[in-house]
Amino acid sequence: MGLTGARPGVTGDSTSLPAPRSDTRVPPSSPQIEDRGVDPTPSTDRPTHCAPPMPAHTDVLEQRLLADPRLLREIANAVGGPFHVLFPERVSGNITAFQSVFTESGVDGFVYFGKKANKAACVARACAHSGAGIDVASTGELVAALGQGVRGEDLMVTGPAKSDELLWLAARHRSLIAIDALDELDRLAALELPVRVLLRVLPEASTSRFGLDPMELEQAIQAIAAPITLSGFSFHLSGYDAVARAEQAAALVGHCRRARANGHPAETISIGGGFGVDYLDAATWAQFQNTVEDSWFHTNPPGDYYPYHFPVAGAAMLAAILAHNGLAALLRDNGIRLAIEPGRALLDRAGSSVFRVQGVKTRTVQGNPYDILTVDGTSLSLSEQWFDSEYLPDPVLWPQSPGHRTPTCVGATTCLESDLLSRRRIPLPRRARTGDLLVYPNTAGYQMDSNESPFHELPLPPKVVLRAGADRPRWSLDSTAR
Numbered sequence: 001m002g003l004t005g006a007r008p009g010v011t012g013d014s015t016s017l018p019a020p021r022s023d024t025r026v027p028p029s030s031p032q033i034e035d036r037g038v039d040p041t042p043s044t045d046r047p048t049h050c051a052p053p054m055p056a057h058t059d060v061l062e063q064r065l066l067a068d069p070r071l072l073r074e075i076a077n078a079v080g081g082p083f084h085v086l087f088p089e090r091v092s093g094n095i096t097a098f099q100s101v102f103t104e105s106g107v108d109g110f111v112y113f114g115k116k117a118n119k120a121a122c123v124a125r126a127c128a129h130s131g132a133g134i135d136v137a138s139t140g141e142l143v144a145a146l147g148q149g150v151r152g153e154d155l156m157v158t159g160p161a162k163s164d165e166l167l168w169l170a171a172r173h174r175s176l177i178a179i180d181a182l183d184e185l186d187r188l189a190a191l192e193l194p195v196r197v198l199l200r201v202l203p204e205a206s207t208s209r210f211g212l213d214p215m216e217l218e219q220a221i222q223a224i225a226a227p228i229t230l231s232g233f234s235f236h237l238s239g240y241d242a243v244a245r246a247e248q249a250a251a252l253v254g255h256c257r258r259a260r261a262n263g264h265p266a267e268t269i270s271i272g273g274g275f276g277v278d279y280l281d282a283a284t285w286a287q288f289q290n291t292v293e294d295s296w297f298h299t300n301p302p303g304d305y306y307p308y309h310f311p312v313a314g315a316a317m318l319a320a321i322l323a324h325n326g327l328a329a330l331l332r333d334n335g336i337r338l339a340i341e342p343g344r345a346l347l348d349r350a351g352s353s354v355f356r357v358q359g360v361k362t363r364t365v366q367g368n369p370y371d372i373l374t375v376d377g378t379s380l381s382l383s384e385q386w387f388d389s390e391y392l393p394d395p396v397l398w399p400q401s402p403g404h405r406t407p408t409c410v411g412a413t414t415c416l417e418s419d420l421l422s423r424r425r426i427p428l429p430r431r432a433r434t435g436d437l438l439v440y441p442n443t444a445g446y447q448m449d450s451n452e453s454p455f456h457e458l459p460l461p462p463k464v465v466l467r468a469g470a471d472r473p474r475w476s477l478d479s480t481a482r
């Protein structure tokens with residue numbers, strides 16, 4: 001999965017902080033926290049119980065939303081609970097950036113959005129409008145993609161052990177099917193429908209449970225016959241290594257050539273997803289990695305982190321893959337179409353998650369005060385919290401007004417101790433108050449809805465669509481929320 005992937009080495013042991021003593025509590029209205037407000041910028045001055053600030057890169061539309069004195073409050077009042085906001089124009093821009101790399105390198109390429117990364121209808125619609133296809137892994141995803149205008153032949157069906165229903169529907173819509181096991185081929189043959197397939201390759205030395213090993217691959221190549229067409233080969237690697245992808249792609253070109261010798265068209269390879277996203281700048285990420293301490297965390301320091309700074313991200317990573325060992329020329333010379341399945345990277349800076357502060361408590365650790373917020377909603381709507389990890393881009397406290405920096409961690413409105421949106425103490429620029437909004441940035445990729453459930457009967461946060469508009473940004477409900 002592209003949820004966390006290879007996360008370079010920040011690890012914390014699981015030493016817990018001493019439980020806060022009840023007799024050291026400070027009343028919520030106490031000025032003590034304000035008086036002890038910290039300026040975390042020079043790390044030597046920062047208190048040891050608080051993380052450094054980690055502001056995220058954001059889209060200009062998000063900046064307009066945060067700067068607007070009323071818009072965010074209007075949406076929050078209308079929705080009446082937590083919500084996710086999406087910027088589909090950003091998705092289109094991200095798609096265009098990948099397509100431009102194909103054009104500039106002279107490679108015949110096609111973008112399939114990895115739909116598992118976000119369920120919003122407006123994202124699928126942006127794909128339809130921008131000439132991208134969608135990589136789907138279930139009948140629900142397939143139907144949702146068709147419903148937003150993506151044509152069947154522009155769908156790629158991935159995922160293990162596909163159901164009969166999914167195979168049939170995909171065949172009916174002439175979608176490309178990435179075969180993960182031999183029985184899928186048998187079941188497709190029984191349908192007697194014309195269908196295009198890729199064979200998903202288990203990379204050498206990989207322990208992945210996905211893909212066909214060399215013997216299975218050979219059996220499949222021998223077995224495929226009309227009305228099934230062998231269109232080529234695919235892989236998806238975990239982690240974010242451009243070189244590994246380029247080398248595996250070159251190996252797949254070799255598979256195509258051998259399959260062609262057996263009479264198959266084999267004109268397409270798919271290199272899957274795993275294009276990195278750059279959430280934080282280099283200095284911020286380095287400061288975090290070099291100084292992270294268990295004492296920053298209210299509870300359970302995480303074991304692992306997503307690589308939140310990624311210097312050659314998204315479309316630039318595709319360019320790097322194509323440049324490695326002349327891959328672009330190899331593809332051109334062999335008449336190979338290159339498919340990619342980015343999920344997270346197409347959603348970069350394309351959405352945020354907004355929670356309302358419902359309560360503010362002050363606690364101390366080793367004599368140092370900090371605030372614990374309770375926000376509406378749950379950390380199921382910020383998935384990283386459920387992977388023994390922590391979502392590191394800082395939430396923005398809205399309205400943005402002056403105050404004293406206040407170490408703050410963020411809890412959700414359920415009965416679980418572990419239900420925390422931010423376990424670390426974040427140096428919020430002022431003390432939060434009930435009714436404030438906390439805006440977690442850049443959450444469209446996997447954070448919003450891969451884990452959500454209506455725990456405690458709490459409604460799932462609806463998705464709101466924000467578009468630039470001629471004079472001011474305009475919002476509407478995503479069709480998944482209507």
Ligand SMILES: Cc1ncc(COP(=O)(O)O)c(C=O)c1O
Nearest residue numbers: 001002114273274341342343344
């Ligand atoms: C087959 C396949 N393609 C594409 C993706 C998307 O990966 P990412 O969001 O990291 O680009 C995934 C993620 O798990 C996947 O399994």
